[in-house]
Amino acid sequence: MTRQIEQDVHAAFVEFRVNEGSKCMSVQCIYCQQVRAKNTTRQRQHLYNCNAYLTAHPDVIIPTHGGDDDAPADAYGETTSLDGSGEHTSLGFAPNPRINGAGPGSVPGSANAMGPAASPAARGSVRPALSNADGTPAPKRYKTKQTPNPNTPELPLRDVHAAFVEFKVKEDDKCLSARCIHCNQVRAKNTSRQREHLLNCAAYQAVIKDKIPANNLRHQFDEDDIAASLSLPTPTLDLDFRMSIRVKPKINVGTGNFGRQSWIPCIGGQFAGKWGKGIVLPGGQDTQTTKTDMSTQISARYLIQTNQDNPAVIICNIKGWWTGDKDIMDRLQDPVAADNIQAHRYKFRVTMELETGDERYAHLNTGVWVGSGCRRGAEIVYDAYRVN
Template sequence: MTRLPGWSRPFDGIMPRHVDQDVHSAFVEFRAEGDKCMSVQCIYCQQTRAKNTTRQKQHLLSCSAYLEAHPDVATNLQAAAATAGAIAGDPNASSSSASGSAYPAIPGEGGEHTNLSFMPNPRINGTPMSAAARPSLGPDGTPAPKRQKVKNAALYEIPLKDVHAAFEEFKNSDDDKCMSAKCLYCGQTRAKNTSRQREHLLQCPNYQSILKEKLPVNNLRHQFDEDDVASSLSLPTPTLELDFRISIRVKPKLNAGPGNFGRESWISCVGGQWAGRYGKGSVLPGGQDIQTTVKDMATRIDARYILQTNDENPALITCKITGWWTGERDVMERLQDPVAADNVAAHRYLLRTTFQFETGDSRYDHLNTAVYVGSGARRGAEIVYDAYRIG
């Protein structure tokens, strides 16, 4: 590594120590009224800027008044520019120095720092490293390998409680200030660090075999290929919470005859009520349930109702119910008779639906984006639904 004259350390792209020593004495600090941040003023050219040590160093190396007062710094800068250009094989390095600038302008820079005369630090300025500024190479002549990111680490975020449960914490001796942690699955010991422990678990083969069994997708009869992202992706399991029950009183069924997909029936709503976690109210008359019966008496449900709340200023909520009513043929035939339907237990058939709500009332606008599934039962001239919010 080249040592330049007048420099306190080898030339590695860092600014001269002269400026490190002078930067605080070359500026006067002050705070304008109302400002939260400090400002500084150069005592050589009176330029004012926000307090920032790195920028202050850059300013000194471009301040003509400072360079005139410190000719050794100007000389060193010109030598540094020439040396850096020679190392990088830049034929214009000497001409840049001779043109009056102590160091060539930084490519891509603009504004007040366009022609700053300083040697850029790659770690700060993002400029390419020269051969002299690169880190030392390993014994085999290649840079030391960087720590590799764990493959698919973002696909499964191991909960913190699982990380703690997977390690046994201890101290090697009473004199140790830091805790150590031992993986219970492979026995590897490391310093206690939650992030590193989580990374270790994502690479631990013993833990991975157990984790794979926990993923619901890997318990399916048919599975994705192991290298497919979907095979290792953990998705949150939805929850179900009973949110409300709705009871709808209906008129006798009106058969509309065969349609494109089956026999259609129209069932009109004459009223009803509902009650739930977020309120209660009534079902207004006028709603319709259009049922389409296909083979084996399976029936498609497509209903629209209007719910009204019991608030002092009532809100109106549109309720759309869709689903299927299925069961054994003799059970479904008995359900067509309002009197016989009372004697059919709800578990003998499946009335499974989805619910969709829409309202313009801000008190209940959370219903607009909620997703519901539910089950129902027929009792004479009444249909009862339970609606479960998916969480």
């Protein structure tokens, strides 16, 4: 007498919880001891390929795809299957190879119990026969895993959860299902699978693409360009330290190829911030190149020293621009008039880099700072913001 595999879908597995807090059940096959999540369809598919189970039940019927037009195609794009004779057939199920004499324990003349009336859904949830017509093992057929868009960064966990609505299909369901709010696709609640779905969800990707700042500029990349699909982290600025530099009157060098040049020697100063406090050593220098519209290019180099018993010495390089309306910039050339001009009336913007060989401050070597400055008589003050 033939045996239907549905008889053993539940009997062949022992249910248990991995830990007390686990919401979902796991199952272990009593024949091969393999453990998997509790899922009737997956358990049925496991038994079709479990050699230990098939050895214990040689009379079991192995379903295959039928020949109906709506039957799902197999891994090779075919919807027909092979029976024991090796010929194409439209039958919904094929007997176990052992039944047709392909192995020990065969039962000659056994018939297909379910026949061609099996539903397409039933045929779609099963696998083909385990051997070819000549008795040789059939090649394994694997599902093709969808590859996520390589240009899209890994999604934060909060975004993954926000894109799905959780619910129970039935009131007595032990496990939750999740529906994508962008394409309405429903799947079992599983964070990794949900993240993988979003990386391939066209509706979600379209929404994310509109949120990329670079795609809201006046001029944009073409839609098929890689740069149009990249979401990059936005830098933040934190006030890191303030530096005050005392200088001598500037020395006019004269007009060069790029404008009127001036040298401003440093005679000292101080700094204080998150990572330390100390002085600005004498000897630094600020070179300024003034253009015809009075905009001024800044290039300065200072040496600062921490106030510890064993002080660290740090090089500070500054580059930037001092710009504003021409009448404001003219007044700034007068040290007395400059003190009466508020800093927001002009732009004194620079970038900074720090360099030291002291291991205690090695983290400064890889930092980038942007600064805002102002001029007050014989003193230049900078606020340095670290770019994070």
